[in-house]
Amino acid sequence: MSAFSDAERAFLAEGGKLGHLATVDEHGQPHNVPLGWTYNADLDTIDIGGHDFARTRKFRNVQGNPLVCFVVDDVLPPWRPRAVQVRGRAEALPAATPYGGGGPAPMIRITPARVVSWSMEHVDA
Template sequence: MSVFTEAEIEYLRSQLLARLATVGVDGRPGVKPVGFLVDFATDEFVIGGYVGSGMAASKKFRDVEANPDVALVVDDVANIDPWTPRGIEIRGRAEAHTTGGAEIGERLGSAFAFDAAWIRVSPRRIVSWGIEGSSFEFSARDVASLPTSKGV
């Protein structure tokens, strides 16, 4: 059974971009737009750069290595009139991997070849709005600690 509702799964499948919030080694926050895939077999998010992008040298990758606490926000505006924002915030733990990106990208159907380095985000708390109710009604829940995936 997934930690996401059917409506959340449908929404996540329809989206291509998210924002990943990290904390740097200096304690300062950073936010970067990222493409993402969801491994619905494990309910984990996968963030990878295109092959040759140097993901392992990126600030977000270094931040995750130093501090695995992250937030990932997937959101959009369904309508402008009336104003109808919707989205999902995932608070969780991230793991930075220096190998296996090509395999996980291919397995999850990435539109491009992944760099070897990639990031996995495991949810600990899910907050959503405008997915199953009004844009101004929030649904929040903690996720039981899931064992992290082993392998690709």
């Protein structure tokens, strides 16, 4: 059973949205960055990767503290904000196969522990 509702999965499948990943460093300092991401339907996870990804602060932060918060949001006119927030455990994977194919590459994989969303009534599920 998916951690996401049908409407949340439909919202994530729309694509083209930035996500925002919040991590915490070894000193307890927060770090929040916009980034590209993929919903991995096979594993029901959020997968995040990128150029030279293993050298990024977010990758190092997840290695030290796997608890993260990830948000995808947008706004429909005239003013209808929609969002999915995923809180869970992340893995810093040095060589994982990206969802949809491709060669092994560093990525962060988030397994949801709690999913909260709002304004999903504006999604065609």
